[in-house]
Amino acid sequence: MRSWRRLLAVLALAFMATGAQAQERPKIIIDDEGFALMHLMLIESDKVDVVGLTSVSGNVWANRATAMQLKGLEITQDEEIPVAEGATFPLVNTEAMTDRWEALYGKLTWKGAWMKEWVEPTVQSTPAYYGPHDPVELPGGNAKLKKSDEIAANFLIRMVRENPHQITIVACGPLTNLALAQRLDPEFASLVKELVYMGGSLNPRQVLDNVSADEFAREFVNSPRREFNARFDPEAASIVSRAPWPKLVMIPSDPSTGAQLTPELIARMAKVATPEVAEFISGMETGFPMWDEIAAAYVLDPSLETEGDDLYVDYNTQFGPGYGDTLSWREHYQPGLGEQKAHVVRAIDAQKLEAMMVEAMAEGNTAAR
């Protein structure tokens, strides 16, 4: 939403209720590889205060993700939110290693920035292939907004040290930035309020019956423990899983099989959003499972969850058939190598998710008036 108008709305609310209430909105940093509905939900919502975006390579290279985030903030007119560019490369994994891995162990369905073509015909579009340092020219032109001078991991460390135990990080891409931050500053994770991340996969099953759902099931039917974010930077996922977050919530791919982005949902959101946001979301490709939107919605209201579990989680960093796979254990079975207990969201209320998405867009529009 337009920030200065939100400020006015918040001030008005402060007069109506208590000033403290308005100040207590949870502070959020979104760490992700682009700018999409998940960002809009958190930025447009009245319930949280997004205090920064960080980019990382994953679906696209970090420089492209940064450009998308800057553009996104122009669309929502939240130019005061800083965007810090994150890691261009995963810690250890590389495009060349992934080529070799596929030659040994079989093809990956999705490889993000390393994707040249789908293995078999797919209704989803094929993204353009770029090099890590190729210049970025977004359709419609780049934003005038500039990224922060800070590197994402340093931005995360500074923000968390300035606001100890107050910042919720919502991470929906590979976990490279968070792993770097933790190795740069061993107290980093302990000073965060909560990490909610989309990553990993336990045992998803196809719920919806349509072409997109059939096709996305390719990602897990023969590899239920593989998920893109973790597979792109397995070492980072393991480092993050072993860091001492006061609260750690994992959104694996499991709950997303029942939540698909449809033209109907986009229309519902566009109807209530600001004209700029409506235009932006009306151009979005549909058919995707709403992986990241579940993470954002969980942060706004954890009662979204209909089935959950507390498990010890880690990621396989062995460069074998299971590289990047999710490892999980019930309490008492974990190896004790530092892996932390995570709250794992196994299923959600998809109707509620949709309602929350529409509500967030409406809140952004109300505040903008």
Place this chain on the structure above:
Amino acid sequence: MRSWRRLLAVLALAFMATGAQAQERPKIIIDDEGFALMHLMLIESDKVDVVGLTSVSGNVWANRATAMQLKGLEITQDEEIPVAEGATFPLVNTEAMTDRWEALYGKLTWKGAWMKEWVEPTVQSTPAYYGPHDPVELPGGNAKLKKSDEIAANFLIRMVRENPHQITIVACGPLTNLALAQRLDPEFASLVKELVYMGGSLNPRQVLDNVSADEFAREFVNSPRREFNARFDPEAASIVSRAPWPKLVMIPSDPSTGAQLTPELIARMAKVATPEVAEFISGMETGFPMWDEIAAAYVLDPSLETEGDDLYVDYNTQFGPGYGDTLSWREHYQPGLGEQKAHVVRAIDAQKLEAMMVEAMAEGNTAAR
């Protein structure tokens, strides 16, 4: 040497020769896990300008290494050299993982900060065991000097960006800080002048015939490809080996088998050093192969080398029997996974090394007068 006196000496030299000559001393940052002869050689020498020290966990935890470096700079009276504390933990490897590894694949000779006791009786002393965050009280008291506010990886990035293609990094501990810097800033390595690192092992053979040499041969006789720095953080060693340094020099353990720190050498150095440095080095334990001193001497004068090779080098990051082992290939045989060509020092002139060490101490004393 005392810095302000060195400044006077340099100014005097500038009058005698050209000002430019004095300004062109190569800029050095030393990345290491303590403060020892290697630091003294570079700091006391007239030939180079040490512009920073960074610490890292390895032989000791990073906080102890930092304290040792601050104390060292008080001894040499170089209080203007900044000390930036580096990574407390390796990227992926951990003490707990190393315990499991030893239970699977056999005992390591040396584990640095994770060392509780020697496996069998050894003439070298057993270091005290500490936790990563235990407070540090050095014998004789800690330095009054304070460490920099910057994290080592950030200090390295800033210095290299402020002095592009001018800084030589001499790294003699695990390569965690350099790996972090490269992942934070993908241009970092390309902006360095040269990296000279002590790490890795190709095929060392015992050269000297005494108890210490016999005992240190345990480190390589049955594991010629294993070396402590690389084994402590194998992922960092691999990241660094794949980074685009304009020039990369590897000092493996091989050339150190012919170069042992003896009481005679210490006496020669103490005789010509400043009283403070003489007292410091006179307390040093002898019997060690001079791993790091070779790296420092190579930076001062590469003609130290008597046998070298240009090889592609990487490190094994598979958590199996060869975890952390050195991988090397002649040109044309490398896999092409990003591994870089390194100049590998295979043998050195040990007498020349000793003479250079004595010379550096004398230079520091001359400048201090």
